[in-house]
Amino acid sequence: xxxxxxxxxxxxxxxxxxxxxxxxxxxxxxxxxxxxxxxxxxxxxxxxxxxxxxxxxxxxxxxxxxxxxxxxxxxxxxxxxxxxxxxxxxxxxxxxxxxxxxxxxxxxxxxxxxxxxxxxxxxxxxxxxxxxxxxxxxxxxxxxxxxxxxxxxxxxxxxxxxxxxxxxxxxxxxxxxxxxxxxxxxxxxxxxxxxxxxxxxxxxxxxxxxxxxxxxxxxxxxxxxxxxxxxxxxxxxxxxxxxxxxxxxxxxxxxxxxxxxxxxxxxxxxxxxxxxxxxxxxxxxxxxxxxxxxxxxxxxxxxxxxxxxxxxxxxx
Amino acid sequence: xxxxxxxxxxxxxxxxxxxxxxxxxxxxxxxxxxxxxxxxxxxxxxxxxxxxxxxxxxxxxxxxxxxxxxxxxxxxxxxxxxxxxxxxxxxxxxxxxxxxxxxxxxxxxxxxxxxxxxxxxxxxxxxxxxxxxxxxxxxxxxxxxxxxxxxxxxxxxxxxxxxxxxxxxxxxxxxxxxxxxxxxxxxxxxxxxxxxxxxxxxxxxxxxxxxxxxxxxxxxxxxxxxxxxxxxxxxxxxxxxxxxxxxxxxxxxxxxxxxxxxxxxxxxxxxxxxxxxxx
Ligand SMILES: [Zn+2]
Numbered sequence: 001x002x003x004x005x006x007x008x009x010x011x012x013x014x015x016x017x018x019x020x021x022x023x024x025x026x027x028x029x030x031x032x033x034x035x036x037x038x039x040x041x042x043x044x045x046x047x048x049x050x051x052x053x054x055x056x057x058x059x060x061x062x063x064x065x066x067x068x069x070x071x072x073x074x075x076x077x078x079x080x081x082x083x084x085x086x087x088x089x090x091x092x093x094x095x096x097x098x099x100x101x102x103x104x105x106x107x108x109x110x111x112x113x114x115x116x117x118x119x120x121x122x123x124x125x126x127x128x129x130x131x132x133x134x135x136x137x138x139x140x141x142x143x144x145x146x147x148x149x150x151x152x153x154x155x156x157x158x159x160x161x162x163x164x165x166x167x168x169x170x171x172x173x174x175x176x177x178x179x180x181x182x183x184x185x186x187x188x189x190x191x192x193x194x195x196x197x198x199x200x201x202x203x204x205x206x207x208x209x210x211x212x213x214x215x216x217x218x219x220x221x222x223x224x225x226x227x228x229x230x231x232x233x234x235x236x237x238x239x240x241x242x243x244x245x246x247x248x249x250x251x252x253x254x255x256x257x258x259x260x261x262x263x264x265x266x267x268x269x270x271x272x273x274x275x276x277x278x279x280x281x282x283x284x285x286x287x288x289x290x291x292x293x294x295x296x297x298x299x300x301x302x303x304x305x306x307x308x309x310x311x312x313x314x315x316x
Numbered sequence: 317x318x319x320x321x322x323x324x325x326x327x328x329x330x331x332x333x334x335x336x337x338x339x340x341x342x343x344x345x346x347x348x349x350x351x352x353x354x355x356x357x358x359x360x361x362x363x364x365x366x367x368x369x370x371x372x373x374x375x376x377x378x379x380x381x382x383x384x385x386x387x388x389x390x391x392x393x394x395x396x397x398x399x400x401x402x403x404x405x406x407x408x409x410x411x412x413x414x415x416x417x418x419x420x421x422x423x424x425x426x427x428x429x430x431x432x433x434x435x436x437x438x439x440x441x442x443x444x445x446x447x448x449x450x451x452x453x454x455x456x457x458x459x460x461x462x463x464x465x466x467x468x469x470x471x472x473x474x475x476x477x478x479x480x481x482x483x484x485x486x487x488x489x490x491x492x493x494x495x496x497x498x499x500x501x502x503x504x505x506x507x508x509x510x511x512x513x514x515x516x517x518x519x520x521x522x523x524x525x526x527x528x529x530x531x532x533x534x535x536x537x538x539x540x541x542x543x544x545x546x547x548x549x550x551x552x553x554x555x556x557x558x559x560x561x562x563x564x565x566x567x568x569x570x571x572x573x574x575x576x577x578x579x580x581x582x583x584x585x586x587x588x589x590x591x592x593x594x595x
Contacts, residue, residue, distance in 0.1 A: 161524075163544030163552045168562060171572045173523035173543035177497060181529055184498030185505070200481075201493060201524045201543070208494050222481045222490040222521070232403035232483060246486040247399050256398070258487050305498045309459055311491040312452030313398035316390075 004065050008049055008057055012268065015042045046267055055243040055252075059225060061217040062196050063159075066271040068278065069128075070097055070112030070155045073195065076278035077285075078103055081110065084141060086133075090170060093134030095126045095158070096206065098141040103153065104286045109145035111138050111206055112155030112195070128197075129162035132175035135205045139179050142186055151189040151289050154206045159224060161202030176205040183208035184308070185301050189292035191285050193263065194218045194250075195270075210304050211288040212258065214250035215281065216265040220258075221248035258311055260288075343367050345538075359579045368536050368579055370516060373425040373440035376475050380438065380583050381429035388427040390460055393453045395422060399486055407484040410446060418444045422453040423478070426461045428468065432587040437465040440475040443517070449482035450522050455492030458526060462499040471509040471590050476527040479545075480520020493525035500529050509593045511586055514541050514564070514573070528572065532589055534582070535564035535573045542567075 005013050019038050022031055053061070061067075074081050074097075081101035085092040098111035113130065116122030138154075145152045161172055183190065183206075190209030198207070198220030214220060223231075228246060229238035247253075250262040263284045270277035292300065341350050345367035355362075359379055360369040377386050394411070401407040415421060423445040428437055439461045441448045458474065465472040481489040503510055512530030514523075517540035524543050527533075535541060542562040550557055560566045567573045577585045 161543065163549045165549065165553065165555075165557065165561070168542050168544065168549065169570050171528075171570065173541075174528040174572050176524040176543070177493075177526070177528040180494050180497035180525055181501045181504075184494070184501045200490060201521055204490055204493060205524075208498070220490075221486050223483055223486075228403075228483055238403075242403075245399070245401050245403060246483075248486065253487055256487060258491060305502065308491060308495045308498050311495060312455055312488055313396040313485075314452045314456055315394045315396050316392055 006057070006060050006064065008053065009268070012042060012046050012049060015045060043267070050268070054240065055219075055247075055249055056225065056240040058217055058249050059197075059219050059243055061269050062219050064269065064271045065117060067196055068270055068274040069117075069157060070110075070114050070195065072274060073155060073278050073281055074101060074110055074112075076275060077101075077282040078110070084144075085137070087136035087140055089136060090133045093126075093131050093137055094124055095128050095130045095162075096134035096138050098138060100150070103282065103289075106286065106289060107150050108289075109141055109150050109152045110155070111141055111152065113158040113203070113206070115157060115196070126162060128158045129160055130158065130202060130205070131162050131164070131167045132170040132172050135161075135175035135179050138206045139182055142183065142190075146186055146188050149188060151191070151292070152186065152209070153191050153193070153285055153289075154209065156192065156194045156198045156203045156207050156220070157196030158199055158202045159197055160199040161205065176201050179205050180208055184305055187297035187301060189289055189295075189300060190304075191288045191292070193281065193285065194220045194259075195281070197224075199224050208304070208308070210292050210300060210307070211260045213261045213263055213284060213288070214253060214259050215263045215270065215277070216250060217269045218250060219243075219248040220250075220253055221246045256311075341369070344369075361579050366537060366578070368516065368538060370443055370477065372444065373420075373442045373475070376440045376515075377425065377427070377429065377438060379579065380473070380586070381431055381436075382433065386427050386429035386438070388425060389464065390426060390457050391421065393421060393457060395451055395453050395485070397484070398452070398488055399484070401484040401486070403484070410484070414445050418442065420445050422457075423448045423450070423482075424454045424457050426457045426464075428464065428470070431473075431583065431590070434587065434590060435468060435470045436590070437461050437468065437470050437472045438475070439472070441477045441522075443477040443479075446482060447480075448476075448478035448522070449480060449489070450478060450492050450496075450525075451482035451485040451489045452492065454482075455489075455495045458496045459499045462503045465503060465508055466506050469506075469508065471511065471594060472503060473511045473513065473586065474526055474530075475513045475515060476518040476522050477515045478518060478520065478522035478527075480522055490521065493521045496526040497529060500526055504531075509590060511589065513582070513586075515539050517541070519543065519545055530574075531593070532575070533573045534586070535567065535576050536582075537564055537576055537578055539564040541573065 078101035083099040115128035116125035192209035225243040228242040266273035266276040346365040
């Protein structure tokens, strides 16, 4: 059972608790029918609540502290992951992890943002906010994948690239730009999945690929709703409106033709059943890879560039 | 200017607004009041302290290209407000207002011109148009400028002046970073030079895409260049920022700008570079 419960999760979780309590009594009382009735009710309630979620509530789900993170997914999707550290120039950024692993029957390079779960691990992971060496490590690993002709899978989950003195001094902007430049032409399939928060250039810095997917309860945009509120409304109070205006949910981005698909999550979200979420993620990645592997490298790159060039809307 | 400097002490704040409108400019850096024609003669650089005033794409193009040689492309591209974005006012209105105020269509002007008799493709941003923010129009015009450079086998020069991505186009504006970078990678593969000129300010998604990707990265003196803005960094770390942090000279010192070039020398320096880089 979750320790952290969002406001709109409360009635659902309370009902589930009640069912659990009744189950412990069911040995002594004949209340099977009542339990069945309540189980149906909880499903209905959840469906109703989740169908009505605002964009801001979806942002909250994407940030749920019990959602699976990159290393959780890797642990559930593979059993031979070998993490590779460091950018060979400055250090090892703990907010981006990566390494080889076998996904299904497929050796791949897995790279993703990594958040922490408690204060200590959050400090260790810098809250999932990469510095330049994180992006450079990612690029080094991607080039390693190219050398051995392995597909690349990246998992996006960051509140943004870290805004700090050191990050600026070591070229945060250049590191992200370089990745965008290089990733556009890497001659192996790249599948990108937003598994939590896709905030701005910090997310996109490992997010150029042939197929861009989002898990059901995630967001992806140019800025977080709070920051957008503070800049455009000049107050932190308009985050709900900002989330609506930014149209940042998977359904929104599918409509905008920015992403290629949405990966369904288990009822209530990935944090309510991480194993099922991981299974769903793994199947989606493997399905995309199977399609992409049929393309020759030059065709793959050509289509990738065309894909990003088609993004945008203007009058002429 | 000497006659004027002597009497400067007499000009108090309250008298300043009595200065003939449009004929005088005040230096943001040293406070010097400068006669505009003289400032223009000096390419909008303060003669006293060397401060580089923010100038328009029109002025940059006039400075960098041979007289009358510039032909603008894709003049008619305007933003579509794809999301129907509304904050304190509708994005549609912001665009209309900016077009009216600046007489520009969006935050970038692109075209082909001659630079000391060499054909070059130029894309130049305008900070005055919604903070030089990058939305779909900026991305598309840069993409087309790259295509033009490839067709003409000509070098590309992009002059950046931007607060970053245009929030009102949300994910679309974010994706322009990938789009412009991918196009520059195409250009690079053709062996054609790309000169990035960063002016004050160049921050956010523009720095983290095309501005940092020059074969040669040039910056104007004193220009603010960074990913995160200084205010955000200060807020995050809760400390004062070091002297000169994120200024062009600092960024050169850290290894991300090749040369800091004063405005007067831009045309000469870029021409020489191009001469050494391509036939
Ligand atoms: Zn001055």
